[in-house]
Amino acid sequence: MKNGVATVAQLAEFDEIIDVRSPLEFAEDHIPGAINCPVLSNEQRAEVGTLYKQVSPFEAKKLGAAYISANIAAHLRERFLDRPKHWKPLIVCWRGGMRSGAMVTVFRSIGWNAQQLHGGYKAYRHLVVEALDELPPRFTWRVIAGATGSGKSRVLHHLAAAGAQVLDLEGLACHKGSVLGVLPGEPQPAQKWFETRLWQTLSGFDAARPVYVEAESRKIGKLHLPEALITAIRGGACRVVSATVPARVDFLLRDYDYFLTDPNWLIERLAGLKALRGGETIARWTALVQAGDFRALVEELLTGHYDPLYAASQDRNYTGLAASRDYAADDLSEAGIATLAAAILADDTRDAALTA
Numbered sequence: 001m002k003n004g005v006a007t008v009a010q011l012a013e014f015d016e017i018i019d020v021r022s023p024l025e026f027a028e029d030h031i032p033g034a035i036n037c038p039v040l041s042n043e044q045r046a047e048v049g050t051l052y053k054q055v056s057p058f059e060a061k062k063l064g065a066a067y068i069s070a071n072i073a074a075h076l077r078e079r080f081l082d083r084p085k086h087w088k089p090l091i092v093c094w095r096g097g098m099r100s101g102a103m104v105t106v107f108r109s110i111g112w113n114a115q116q117l118h119g120g121y122k123a124y125r126h127l128v129v130e131a132l133d134e135l136p137p138r139f140t141w142r143v144i145a146g147a148t149g150s151g152k153s154r155v156l157h158h159l160a161a162a163g164a165q166v167l168d169l170e171g172l173a174c175h176k177g178s179v180l181g182v183l184p185g186e187p188q189p190a191q192k193w194f195e196t197r198l199w200q201t202l203s204g205f206d207a208a209r210p211v212y213v214e215a216e217s218r219k220i221g222k223l224h225l226p227e228a229l230i231t232a233i234r235g236g237a238c239r240v241v242s243a244t245v246p247a248r249v250d251f252l253l254r255d256y257d258y259f260l261t262d263p264n265w266l267i268e269r270l271a272g273l274k275a276l277r278g279g280e281t282i283a284r285w286t287a288l289v290q291a292g293d294f295r296a297l298v299e300e301l302l303t304g305h306y307d308p309l310y311a312a313s314q315d316r317n318y319t320g321l322a323a324s325r326d327y328a329a330d331d332l333s334e335a336g337i338a339t340l341a342a343a344i345l346a347d348d349t350r351d352a353a354l355t356a
Contacts, residue, residue, distance in 0.1 A: 004104050004108060004114065004115050004116055005096075005115060005116050005117075005118045006090055006115040006116070006117060006118065007117075007118050007119075007123070008117070008118075008119070008123050008124050008127045010090075011031065011090070011124075013088075014088055014089060014090040014115070015087050015088050015089060016035065016087070016089045016090070017031050017033060017034040017035070017089070017090045017092060018034065018035055018037050018089050018090065018091050018092065018103070019031065019034040019035065019036050019037070019092045019093075019121070020037055020038060020039045020091060020092065020093050020099045020100055020103055021036070021038060021092070021093055021094055021099065021121065022038050022040055022041060022042045022044075022045045023036060023038055023041070023042055024042050025094065025121075026038070027190070027193075028190045028192055028193065029121075029125070029190060029192035029193045029195075029196055030092075030121070030193075030196075031092065031121075031124055031196075032196060032197075032200050034092065037071075037075045037079065037103075038071065039067070039068040039071045039072055039075075039093075039099045039102060039103060040064065040067055040068060040071065040099065041067075041071075044064075044067045047063070048060050048063055048064040048067070051063060061098075064098070065102075068098075068099065068102050069102070072102060072103050072106050075103075076106070080107075083112065085111055085112070086113075087112050087113075088112070088113045088114070088115070089107065089112065089114050089115075090114075090115050090116075090117055091103045091104050091107070091114055091115065091116050091117065092117045092120055092121055092124070093117075093120050093121065094120050094121055094122065095119065095120040095121075095122055096116055096117055096118050096119050096120035096123070097120065100116045100117065100120060101116055104116045125192070128195055128196055128199045129195075131199050131202070131203065132195060132198060132199055132202075132226040132228060132229065133226070133227075133228045134228075135199075135202045135203070135228075136202070136226070136228045136229040136231070136232035136233070137228065137232050138207045139202075139205060139207055139210070139211045139232065140207075140209075140210045140211065140236070141210070141211055141213060141232060141233050141235070141236025141237070142210045142211065142212045142213070142236060142237055142239060142344075142348060143212075143213055143214070143215050143233060143234075143236040143237065143238045143239065143318065143320060144156060144159075144212060144213070144214050144215065144238075144239050144241065144344075145214075145215040145238045145239065145240045145241070145314060145318060145321065145324065146215075146240050146241035146242065146243065147243070147248065147302070147306065147307055147310050148178065148248070148252075148302060148306035148307070148310060149243070149248030149249070149251050149252045149255075149298075149302060149306075149332075150241040150242075150243045150248060150251075150329070150332070151241065151243070151251050151255075151329075151332045151337045151340070152214045152215070152241060153168070153170055153171070153176070153214060154332075154334070154337045155241065155337055155340055155341045155344070156168055156212055156213070156214060158337060158338050158340075158341035158342075159212050159341050159344070159345060160212075162341065162342070162345055164210075164212050164345060165205050165206065165209050165210065165211045165212065166211070166212045166213070167198075167201060167202070167205075167211055167212070167213040168214075169213065169214060169216050169220060169225070170214065170216075170220060172189075172194060172197045172198060172201065173188055173189070173194060173220040173221060173223050174186050174187065174188045174189060174221075175188055175220050175221035175222075175223070176255075177214075177216060177217070177220050177221070178306070179269060179272055179273060180256065180259070180266075180269050180270075181220075181221060182221065182269070184258055184262070184265070188221050188222055188223055189223075191222075191223055191224065194223050195226065198226070198229070210348065213233055213236070215233075215238070215314060215318055216230075216233070217313065217317075218230055234317050234318050234319065234320075235319055235320065236318075236320050237320045237323070237324070237325075238318055238320040238321050238323075238324035238325070239324065239325055239327065239344050239348075240321070240324045240325070240326045240327065241327050241329055241340060242326050242327065242328050242329065243328075243329040243330070243332055244329070244330045245299065245302060245303065246330075247329060247330050247331060247332045247336075248302060248332065249295060249298045249299050249302065250332065251332035252298050252302075253294060253295065253298060259294070260294060263289050263290065263292075266289055267286050267289050267290075270282055270285050270286060270289070271286075273305065276305070277304070277305060281304070284300075285297055285300065285301070288300070325344075325347065327340055327343060327344065
């Protein structure tokens, strides 16, 4: 760490990480734990960028410097006057250039040991991309598989509560993974922030212990899984929940209970399946929604849409299914799912002891 510059390998050495990029840049992705103190607002950044392209770099730099100076002064007054002399912040901008450099200059002139991240956010992003390529093959994957409505995500939650290492992809993606998997009022993160959360989770795992994960497709809602991760997961040993259709229907009626309060939203989502299932089928499903017969709707969706897709996709993509361990279930209540998770964990613990 020389001349006020630090590298991504030194992130843990700082008392605080201050990201001075615009709010839109910060929202797309940032270093976990960083705070956003933009030295240019979204509008100011756009204005300065337009001036740079349409008039001249000199005029843009003058205006930018004026905005940056005023914003740094405001942040100093409103957020940092209580920091002690030994405080050591890391300042981050896009490339480690003017925006972070300006704040570092001001903070170091005060007497704080402020450092600028070399390469800025782009250097951090490079670290994440490389790690997501290198980390997944290091782990032994245990894949919780089973048809739609088998409570796989809930099984993961119970495994995590029991102390197992769990990668909850749907939780990180804020989506349940199907065309009806949108969570009302909870938008999915940007792709880059999703990948940051993946990197953060994977970095905390112990490679000597298995990692449990749900069988997923390449996309969860609008988000793509990194290639190395989906490849590693698809080579994992499978633990298949073989639940009865009535148990799955009961589970989905509980798990998607928010559909019942907004039939029009559900009808709109079902319309997205028209290309796959045809107008006549969608009309019948719409009529079931309008009649409030959700049990019949869910059963038809399972047997006529999700189950055929699941059989074709899983058999083709998950090599571990050929030697999977199956767990029959006719009870997907929380107690029933807890029993499933305990049985899976007990079997894997026994196997590990036998091979030790």
